[in-house]
Amino acid sequence: MLFNSVQFAVFLPIVFALYWFVVNRNLRWQNILLLAASYFFYACWDWRFLFLLIFSTLLDYYTGLRMSSAGNQSARTAWFWLSVGVNLGFLGFFKYYNFFAASFAEAVGALGWKINPWTLQVILPVGISFYTFHGLSYVIDIYKRRIPAEKDFIEYAVFVSFFPLLVAGPIERATHLLPQIKRERHFEYQKGIDGLRQILWGLFKKIVIADQCAEYANLIFSQSGHESGSNLVMGALFFTFQIYGDFSGYSDIALGTARLFGIDLLRNFAYPYFSRDIAEFWRRWHISLSTWFRDYLYIPLGGSKGGNWMRVRNTFIIFLVSGFWHGANWTFIVWGFLNALFIMPSILSRTNRTNLDIVAQNRALPTLREFLSIIITFSLTVFAWIFFRSASLAQAFGYIRGICNRSLFTVPDYKPGVLILYIVLFMLIEWWGRREQYAIAQLEIRFPKLFWRWLFYYLAVAAVLSFAGGKQQFIYFQF
Secondary structure (H helix, E strand, O other): OOOOOHHHHHHHHHHHHHHHHOOOOOHHHHHHHHHHHHHHHHHHHHHHHHHHHHHHHHHHHHHHHHHHHOOOHHHHHHHHHHHHHHHHHHHHHHHHHHHHHHHHHHHHHHOOOOOOOOOOOOOOOOOHHHHHHHHHHHHHHHHOOOOOOOOOHHHHHHHHHOOOOOOOOOOOOHHHHHHHHHOOOOOOHHHHHHHHHHHHHHHHHHHHHHHHHHHHHHHHHHOHHHOOHHHHHHHHHHHHHHHHHHHHHHHHHHHHHHHHOOOOOOOOOOOHHHOOOHHHHHHHOOHHHHHHHHHHHHOOOOOOOOOHHHHHHHHHHHHHHHHHHHOOOHHHHHHHHHHHHHHHHHHHOOOOOOOOOOOOOOOOOOOHHHHHHHHHHHHHHHHHHHHHHOOOHHHHHHHHHHHOOHHHHOOOOOOOHHHHHHHHHHHHHHHHOOOOOOOOOOHHHHOOOHHHHHHHHHHHHHHHHHHOOOOOOOHHHHO
16 A cells, blocks of 8 residues: 555545544554554555564564563573564565575685575565564663563554554654653644645655656666666666655655654654765765664764774774665665765764754855755765666666766757756755755745645645656665
8 A cells, every 4th residue: 555545545534534533532542543554554565464563563572571571681681682683584584585595606606616596586575674673673772771661562563563654664763652652642733734734745755756757767777778878867866866755755744644643753854965965964864764773783883982993894884784774785785885985084084963954054045165065965875876776786887887988978868858847846845945844844934825825735736646646666665
C-alpha cells in the first residue's frame, strides 16, 4: 500500500475516523487500533513477513524485560547480545546473504579457483532495516540504563510498527516516541491542518518532482553507454532531484500522517541541497539515520575525542556502514567511501560544526561565498549519487567516463522543459520556506489573504492529480 495510492487514500480516512470518533475516549483502544492498522498496512505488502515483524517485536520486548529483571551484569549482557545477534542475523540473511555469497565466489575466482555459490532468491522484507533499527536502539538504551523497559506490549509494538514510519522511517527512538504513545491524545484542529499541509507538500515532492525526474533518470542510466556527456550530466541531476523528492516526500507524508493522530515524529530532512559543506549536508539528509549512527556507533567508537587517526577511522567506519546499510552492492559502499572522503577536510580542520544554522538565516539571498559553497557541495553530492544509482561499479565508472569527453559540451538530446520549470519552482519554494520544518509550513502567514493561500493549495493539488497514476514505489522501500 503506497502513500501515493488510491488504497491509502481510502485506508487513512477510515483509520482517522475510527481513531477520533469511535475510540477517542480510550487510550488503550486508540493504541490497539493503531497497532491493528499498522499490521494491516504492513500485511498489504506481503502478509508472510508480518510474522517476522511480530517475532522481532516480541524478541526485543521480552529482552528488555529480562535485562531489567536480571540479577547481575553478565545476565543483562547475555540477553543484550542475544537480541542484537538475532536482529542482525535476520537483517544479514535477508539483505546480504546473496551479496556475500557472490562476493566470496568472485574473490576465490580471482585466485584461480572456480566455485558456484549457493544463492537463494531471497525476497527482502519491506522496512526490515528500519524496524530492526527501532528495536536495536530500544535494546541498547535499556542496556545502557538510559530508559526503563516498557511493560505494556501494545504500546511497545505501536512504537516499533506505527504505520507512517514502518517501511521507510524516520528511525524513531523510544525516548521520543514511546512517551507520546503512552499519554492521552486529543484532537487539535491546527495540528490536523498542519499535517494535511505537510502531506500535500510530500505528495507534490513525490509525484510531481520525483516520479517525473525518475522517467528521465531511469532512461538515461539504463542506456548510459550510448548517451552523450551532456545527457549523462542531465541524468545525474534528474536522479539527484528524484531521490530527494522521493525520500523527503515520503518523510513529509509520514510526519504529516502521524500528526493527524496527535503524534510528532523526528524530522528527517532539513533542506540538504542548500548545505555549504558535506558535514552540513549530512546533518540535513536522512537525519534520523545519521544521528542513529552517531549515537550508537560513532560515539561508542570514541567519536572525535581522540587524535586525528581516531577521528578519521571512526568517520570512515560510519560512512562505510551507512553505505552498506543502504544495500548489498559495492556501489553503496563506494558511495559511503566518497562521502567520507568529501567530509574529511572539515573533520581534520575541525570545521565540521561551522555551518549549524540554515544558510542566509536573516537574509533573502546568500552571499557570493555561500552560493559558491552550496554549488560545490551540491556538485560533490551529484557525483556521489552516480554510484548510488548505478547497478554496478562498472556502470558507475563507465558513466563517469562518458561524462569526461567532448560530448559534455554538446546540447542535450532531451527537452524536459515543463519538468525543469517545476524543479525551479520547487527549489524556489524550498528556499522561501527553508527556515521552517517543511517549506509550506507557514503558508497562512506568508499568504495572509485567503484567496492566495487557497490558490496555492488548488494549484498544488491540481499538479499532483495531473501527474498521479504512475504509483512508482518509493526508492527507500528497498532498503
